[in-house]
Amino acid sequence: MTSFATRPQPNRGPRHSDREPSPRPYQQYVYGYPHKTAYRPLGADRPLLRELWAGEATDALSLYAHIPFCEYRCGFCNLFTRVGAPEELTTRYLDAMARQAEAVRAALGDGPRRFAAAAFGGGTPTFLTAAELERLCDIMETGMGADLRTIPLSVETSPGTATSDRLAVLAARGATRISIGVQSFVDAEARAAVRPQRRAKVETALEAIRAAGIPVLNIDLIYGIDGQTETSWRTSLEAALAWRPEELYLYPLYVRPLTGLGRTGTGSDADWDRQRLRLYAAGRDQLLANGYEQQSMRMFRRLDAPAIGPDDYACQTDGMIGLGCGARSYTSGLHYSFDYAVETREVRGIIDTYTRTTDFTRAAVGRRIDADEARRRHLLQSLLQAQGMDVAAYRDRFGGDPAEHYPAELAEFADRGWLDPNTGPNLLRLTPEGLAWSDAIGPRLFSPAVRAAMAAYEPR
Template structure:
């Protein structure tokens, strides 16, 4: 038996598969890049998800490797919204009118969507509604924000336009820890923002917290958790700190990323945080996500999109059809990010897919297994068999055998028709997820040139 403690627990946060670094320019199509109209022909369009990406932030946190830039000079937000409007028009045209097009969920992410002013947020909602046809007031709408941009006028727009969930990145209520994560904020500002969010009466509040910050202790971690719990958030996400290449922390902390003692410290903090939330009436939805026991459910949990039908608008957004995942180019380094955003705002023709990866039968199986298994409730064996005509154990005997040997599977779940992780398996989600990557995806990710 292989002990789970010999496995590096924090290898990669897997929230979508295949990973974006496995995408490549789509130049192999007979007539160049594939037309969106062709890609969406024959796809189900009665329960699509809509994601609008805003790649701007006031500051860039030291741990952040998201596609975003600091600030937006020279009316860049206006030009960006203009391009978003053009893209939405082209995408809605590509979806056609042969059958009803309906959106079942929507989200604004980033970056920081509330970097936009209140009038710009009105325009963003108009693009979703008037161009795409999404009825924001009748579907779950999730929006990300930050303490400094969660202003009363912006929140009023979001509440009026139907926002059902607001997610705020706090990371730590301890000022010294926020500084250590290169996140300049003061607790007083965070608390004031949370008060404004509660005053806006948006049904679901999510607070993001990070463990593993330099100088953080079990006591300080508990104090951050208690400070968050004081607001009775419907959801809490607990993220392990990662030190990634080309980020602020990545330039100074490469040694820490390879430190086994730091792995153990993060595992200890994770378990303490998990147990603390469970004791306070929260249920665990995934390694990261916890929901208050009496909170309303808002659409799919924690990126659990085994099904396809994702429409992403904006230069950092992904779109998923049943055969192809596609997006625009990706970068982390600030100069490269700025160049991609500038290219996006200058684009007139959004009728074709730029970069992506085709998802064949094997990859679709991996995606379904991976994204179901990383949810605490597990994978429905009958659902998998109905979709793929086989059992997960038939398709992935070596991977699942390895997970079982490590104690990562809950053997008692099979009787209920489930393939489910044990508590130890959930704790090692960031090691388990990458084990399910195909050799082809691994090779593409390894060959990807960071920029």
Template sequence: MAISAYFHIPFCAHICHYCDFNKVFAAGQPIDDYLRAMDKEMAWTAAEFGRRLQTLFIGGGTPTVLEPAQLGRLFESIHRHFQFDRSTAEFTVEANPDGLTSEKLAILRAAGVNRLSIGVQTFDPELLCAIGRTHRREDVVRAVEMAREAGFVNISVDLMYGLPGQTLALFLADLEAALSLEVAHLSVYSLMVEPKTMFYNEWRKGRLRLPGEEAEAEMYEAAMDRLPAGGYRQYEISNYALPGRESRHNLTYWNNEEYYGIGAGAHSYIDGVRRENIGPVRHYIAAIERGEWPHRAVRRLTVREQMEEELFLGLRKTEGVSKARFRQKFGCEMDDVFGAAIRRELACGRLEETNGHLRLTKRGRLLGNEVFAAFLGEM
């Protein structure tokens, strides 16, 4: 039985130039029909797989684009179909700095939400304009202040680096601005130019001026140095937290544990089976209304594939992958399965073994995707 659930709200007031998540403009969308469809999927999921949860995460899109009454209906559905202890569960909602209001924050708090993830990306006004964001630095400060006034203590802020026109100096200024907020958690991601985004179209036309791999690596190293100096522990390739404020929900993914995915385009992993929901909102609703599970793809992983995922997901964590946990989970030694790849990566200094864990070195974190690929198809 999964102990975590992700709920996808695919609606946005605007579309950022880099975003490849499953999302649509909220205007003109059948949002109420969508929430009714989600309610049915929640009911089926809880009845089939279990109701008890320890972490919940509402992402998007922009969940807080919903009107207050719609937010209320979403939370009513969650509470009706799932059970969680408000005193111990982690309940996260994503939000944009310019989409939070005191009324919506009060609704979140009343529903048991105890963690906010605020999409900032950068504090620089020119960069914000370049990536299609509509908020400004003062909106971020105001959003954090409002959240604290509403009773939120566990607040996370997202930053990006490798943005068009971004320099190391600009990124260092973003780090300092983020540190000044004194939030509990910081996520720091590199820009990925993905298909079906405005940036991808600009890149294909040769119009997207990116910093380059060397400059991007310098920005990543700057984050790895500056944020720990500010009291934040890097517990995953892109994530930093004050002690005890690591994202328990995201650790579910990196620990290769099970989770439910509710909503259009959501993914789930239950009993060794990965499921991907239909992405287009109206097609998702239509499937639910026909009384069908809204799955676009269903695939049972082989034991071998589960082992590979245990490695390349777990290696994202700073502590790495526990050899004892691998043995307990799969009934064999990690070295018996991946010995050749492990020896190669240890020899070239991208992996190290410490305290019974296999983990990335600092150099390995810079080349993480290459290390992960070393374990795919290894015999």
């Protein structure tokens, strides 16, 4: 069978680009599908974890620990996190994680079990003290049975918490990758993004990370900040490249409800879209010219970087076990988590409820995954990678060609020039323009049911 990009197409009339305006290029950052705003409380039908995991493959599990604490909330942040942790809250939170780990491990049963990768995210995991990070690693190892020293372990950090004592703990416990959210090396841009940091502190943190000897350094940068120019964007890129990071993630700025920037009334418009597209292209071209290869719209890896961990840290595979009240877990039939919020009071209430929970044997909030959602998820997370999707592997897994399952979506992508027409029948791959428009392509692959659930969600 031929791929949609190479198959001769019937005359459908004018191309999409001729008969209707282009979609907005920055609609939604698709880091998980279905999106958490499509989750709902499972109510009286809350399934037991041992039933959910019965029959699931456990030979290549992923483990994710969510630490929902930060020094401050950035103006663009809509993650599940709170500022500060008074009255030994971190101790009570880790206590709850230990109880949850015990329940999850029991639910997995006594059969063979292997973890293939682990990650600590947030929030800011290094908000924890060095001693608390030791305990977190103990929970992952003793509580869950993951040997952190033998698998890829990625940890997120921030300029203010990447201290030598914390980094020493992580290096000794097997961390292979540190990802630091810098966003901008220009102090004025950091202030505009409501991120109170100075370049000097960022440089000190990067020096500490390199001194710790952790093999992979990732630096996150953001483009589209108010007042940012192509010149200032190149300043940040050059500052980051000076550290020769093994990876760089370039994120477009989004302004979302209930965030600091969202409350200012700042919003998207066509000029901002064009600016972000220009800055994306400038950043992409600069990294490609400096020895990096593009893995996705956001991720760039240095060509000589060690091959440690997955090609993209999207936490999107089945067999994902999440610990912590902001973590998601994925089985083949259900994605589940705890409640989700952004507003400060709501987040604090959810964290407090989590720390008081004693029974972690059932899933509380989630979304069922049927055959169509599984296909959409596979297509979405594969197509948005620079290497594209193996059509034969898709066909073997789902019993049909993606062009048969999603003809309208793939026809639109081809008509807009987003699909590479020269890949052959067994590869579906985005063009460079298609990669640039990933945040428009991803939402077009959402099912009607997921769209409706997300539209009905009331931000809080």
